[in-house]
Amino acid sequence: QVNGIDFxxxxxxxxxAGRHQIRLAELEMPGLMALREEFGESKPLRGARxxxxxxxTVQTAVLIETxxxxxxxxxxxxxxxxxxxxxxxxxxxxGREGTVHEPKGTSVFAWKGxxxxxxxxxxxxxxTFPDGQxxxxxxxxxxxxxxxxxxxxxxxxxxxxPAATEEDGEEYGILLATIAASMERDPKRFTRVAExxxxxxxxxxxxxxxxxxxxxDGELLFPAINVNDSVTKSKFDNKYGIRxxxxxxxxxxxxxxxGGKLAVVCGYGDVGxxxxxxxxxxxxRVVVTEIDPICALQAAMEGLEVVHLDDVVHxxxxxxxxxxxxxxxMAEHMGRMKHNAIxxxxxxxxxxxxxxxxxxxxxxxxxxxxxxxxxxxxxDGHAIIVLSEGRLMNxxxxxxxxxxxxxxxxxxxxxxxIELFTKPGDYQREVYRLPKHLDEKVARLHLDALGVxxxxxxxxxxxxxxxxxxxxxxxxxxxx
Ligand code: NAI
Numbered sequence: 001q002v003n004g005i006d007f008x009x010x011x012x013x014x015x016x017a018g019r020h021q022i023r024l025a026e027l028e029m030p031g032l033m034a035l036r037e038e039f040g041e042s043k044p045l046r047g048a049r050x051x052x053x054x055x056x057t058v059q060t061a062v063l064i065e066t067x068x069x070x071x072x073x074x075x076x077x078x079x080x081x082x083x084x085x086x087x088x089x090x091x092x093x094x095g096r097e098g099t100v101h102e103p104k105g106t107s108v109f110a111w112k113g114x115x116x117x118x119x120x121x122x123x124x125x126x127x128t129f130p131d132g133q134x135x136x137x138x139x140x141x142x143x144x145x146x147x148x149x150x151x152x153x154x155x156x157x158x159x160x161x162p163a164a165t166e167e168d169g170e171e172y173g174i175l176l177a178t179i180a181a182s183m184e185r186d187p188k189r190f191t192r193v194a195e196x197x198x199x200x201x202x203x204x205x206x207x208x209x210x211x212x213x214x215x216x217d218g219e220l221l222f223p224a225i226n227v228n229d230s231v232t233k234s235k236f237d238n239k240y241g242i243r244x245x246x247x248x249x250x251x252x253x254x255x256x257x258x259g260g261k262l263a264v265v266c267g268y269g270d271v272g273x274x275x276x277x278x279x280x281x282x283x284x285r286v287v288v289t290e291i292d293p294i295c296a297l298q299a300a301m302e303g304l305e306v307v308h309l310d311d312v313v314h315x316x317x318x319x320x321x322x323x324x325x326x327x328x329x330m331a332e333h334m335g336r337m338k339h340n341a342i343x344x345x346x347x348x349x350x351x352x353x354x355x356x357x358x359x360x361x362x363x364x365x366x367x368x369x370x371x372x373x374x375x376x377x378x379x380d381g382h383a384i385i386v387l388s389e390g391r392l393m394n395x396x397x398x399x400x401x402x403x404x405x406x407x408x409x410x411x412x413x414x415x416x417x418i419e420l421f422t423k424p425g426d427y428q429r430e431v432y433r434l435p436k437h438l439d440e441k442v443a444r445l446h447l448d449a450l451g452v453x454x455x456x457x458x459x460x461x462x463x464x465x466x467x468x469x470x471x472x473x474x475x476x477x478x479x480x
Pocket of ligand 1: 206
């Protein structure tokens with residue numbers, strides 16, 4: 001703790017470098033800057049204590065400072081052990097007016113290359129503000145912060161934490177230990193967090209899935225807004241964001257020529273579509289695997305061959321998983337790959353690629369080429385290159401999506417936070433989406449920056465197609 005701010009980052013001295021990057025990012029984030037302009041004075045988030053768990057990047061720094069400008073108190077962690085940009089984390093702690101010796105910013109607990117134990121220690125820091133108060137809002141990406149509260153309440157209610165079994169895996173064991181330690185200090189801490197909580201706004205596909213499951217089981221403890229399924233989030237960030245950051249990650253990690261290579265994209269949802277575009281844009285020959293006939297047909301209509309992984313595993317050069325599912329590329333597949341095939345994942349969790357199985361292959365050797373790039377050498381001498389140990393490689397090997405597309409996602413986040421915080425009576429313990437007029441508002445905020453001249457409907461035309469001149473222009477079931 002320095003100057004009343006508690007934090008844990010790699011190096012505060014990186015703050016100046018981070019501040020320069022944040023300054024440039026702000027110019028590329030017109031949505032967030034417009035929301036600062038619109039709500040900076042009225043401060044609708046005054047009284048909000050936001051616990052944020054979302055990749056601690058430069059773009060996230062602009063989000064955090066927007067939430068602060070709107071009146072919120074904020075604590076932040078990264079939702080992935082490799083995704084923090086240390087200079088951004090330092091800059092947020094130092095703040096816009098502070099110095100390295102006298103930080104005046106926001107509490108951040110995140111650094112690039114956390115261990116899993118450190119990751120959950122950081123997550124735990126979210127839930128006690130310096131004045132001892134619990135947070136009353138969560139910004140989540142992947143649902144880990146929400147999971148911690150739900151598991152915490154479950155075990156506090158039971159009065160004990162179950163013993164971890166071998167099947168639970170290492171990470172769940174750490175989560176259990178984190179809650180056990182919290183209960184020793186304060187047996188009802190997460191129960192109080194849940195009581196005060198007005199809601200969570202969730203960023204990504206996987207986290208949203210977790211929340212719908214909790215709601216369907218009647219276990220969701222507070223309202224949730226599904227930010228991912230705003231059109232201006234998943235049809236932009238997941239797709240165009242990946243189109244940018246996948247190639248970026250591959251290039252920074254390996255610098256291998258992508259043109260002419262055979263690349264397999266597993267999953268052709270929003271992220272898969274962006275991944276295929278990214279690789280095709282570099283001249284790679286792209287094939288796709290899918291389980292959903294609609295997405296498979298979409299891929300085929302785009303001229304992409306839809307294959308089984310087994311058909312190509314021995315001849316492809318690059319493998320990218322985007323499914324949000326698990327057990328997609330198994331150790332046995334990796335054993336059959338070409339020498340120096342590159343394997344990476346951009347789905348949220350690291351279980352798309354069977355890293356545990358890979359490590360158990362008898363006689364296998366792991367060589368670190370550089371951080372987040374590992375050569376795994378099989379006993380027969382052939383090797384594969386695994387990026388970011390199977391975790392999100394566009395964030396682990398590069399810096400994630402660019403600012404402009406994240407401005408769309410994060411404008412939805414800010415609007416969703418304002419909704420849940422200022423209208424607690426309107427939302428039950430369910431999962432909601434933002435109404436379409438707000439989705440359209442987010443898009444509108446990004447048009448000027450690109451010189452877009454939008455045609456205006458005449459009153460007669462609006463009547464003819466049955467919409468209001470001011471929108472919304474599409475029914476909720478429209479798919480874009
Ligand atoms: P999505 O649901 O639109 O797409 C996933 C696709 O994978 C679906 O079409 C599904 O049918 C397919 N699939 C499922 N199991 C499969 C299997 N065994 N083999 C082949 N295909 C299979 O989801 P979306 O939005 O594309 O997200 C995918 C993942 O990426 C999620 O984990 C999400 O959280 C994450 N994500 C990552 C981002 C990043 O920056 N790296 C950004 C946004 C989302």
